[in-house]
Amino acid sequence: MRWLFRxxxxxxxxxxxxxxxxxxWLVWALSPRYRAQFRAHVAQAGLPFEVARPAIAEAGxxxxxxxxxWLRPPGESCLGNVRVEGQSHATEGFARGKGVIFFxxxxxxxxxxxQALAELYGPITAIYRPARKPWLARLERLARDRPNLTVxxxxxxxxxxxxxxxxxxxxxxxxxxxxxxxxxxxxAPFFGRPAYTMTLxxxxxxxxxxxxxxxxxxxxxxxxxxxLKIWPPVAGLDTRGxxxxxxxxxxxxxxxxxxxxxxxxxxxxxxxxxxxxxRYKTPRHETxxxxxx
Numbered sequence: 001m002r003w004l005f006r007x008x009x010x011x012x013x014x015x016x017x018x019x020x021x022x023x024x025w026l027v028w029a030l031s032p033r034y035r036a037q038f039r040a041h042v043a044q045a046g047l048p049f050e051v052a053r054p055a056i057a058e059a060g061x062x063x064x065x066x067x068x069x070w071l072r073p074p075g076e077s078c079l080g081n082v083r084v085e086g087q088s089h090a091t092e093g094f095a096r097g098k099g100v101i102f103f104x105x106x107x108x109x110x111x112x113x114x115q116a117l118a119e120l121y122g123p124i125t126a127i128y129r130p131a132r133k134p135w136l137a138r139l140e141r142l143a144r145d146r147p148n149l150t151v152x153x154x155x156x157x158x159x160x161x162x163x164x165x166x167x168x169x170x171x172x173x174x175x176x177x178x179x180x181x182x183x184x185x186x187x188a189p190f191f192g193r194p195a196y197t198m199t200l201x202x203x204x205x206x207x208x209x210x211x212x213x214x215x216x217x218x219x220x221x222x223x224x225x226x227x228l229k230i231w232p233p234v235a236g237l238d239t240r241g242x243x244x245x246x247x248x249x250x251x252x253x254x255x256x257x258x259x260x261x262x263x264x265x266x267x268x269x270x271x272x273x274x275x276x277x278x279r280y281k282t283p284r285h286e287t288x289x290x291x292x293x
Contacts, residue, residue, distance in 0.1 A: 002139060008067035013081070014223025016064040024060025038275045045191040045263075047270055054271030061219060062109065062274070069111050070139065074147060078115045081225030089230045090121055093211030099166030102230075103201050104215045105177040105262045106274040109226055113217035114149060114173045116228050122148025125165040126173040127158050127200075154180075159200070166208040173215075176201050177262050182283040188255045191263060196283045202254040214261040218269050234261055 008016065028035060042052040072078060093100040102117055102124070104110060118124045128151050145151055152158030162172045179185070180198040187194040205212045214231040234257050266273045 005067040009071040017061045017223045020061035020064025021057035024057040028056045034276050041275045052270045055275050058272045082116050083227045086230035097169050098209035099169050100171040101210050101212050102173040102215045103176045106277050108218045108272045118149035121171050124171045125150045125162050127152050127154045166210045176258055186252050186255055188259050190259045195280050197255050216265045
């Protein structure tokens, strides 16, 4: 399959996005379950379907652009067609001397976001969930490990690396709307409905004093590039550095603030959110391993 990725990596971005748009609509036509989940999540957010309708094609564009993003030569910058906004928030965050936690949702080009941030503010450590298929997991790891960007699986060693990164006043990155395994999150409101939400970002911020900065990476029309936006830091969160994070009510409050920041990003670009993502699913149960969180 890697030869197929390499073939598509040579295509112009506009052509990939055109192909991806067709792919998105094909999946929509063939999957009643996907259509139902998509519509239900849009309604839960209180939006008319027409506002979110472009996300059908954008989901396909996300898949189609992966070969170009993953197989970009290591020495080639990804910032040539990326418009950047909100860098003052990152500058102020690093000035605190306790590191920065960049986080965002499954919205827009969330694969490009960490690559762009690594060029701007690297070194960056990002966590991810490895693909189940071995060939895809190998390609995924090879593609995501880049200069100034280190990707780590969501394991104890990955979390330790994140703590070291923040202690050195560097940055970490994560998707905070990804449903974690059972025991690694709390049920917090997301668009008015309880969603099992990871506590990792909140715990790292509280224990390190790092700034929590939401980030979005919007796909521009007709393959013209991307708009990377660094949003203002999460308000109402005391990140002076503490280990007293055991109280459930406090953790729920902080995670809710993070979810509200994610909601703001989604509402700013509803046509690029992955509405078909099973955000409200019951967390999976995993047998504890030595490297588990």
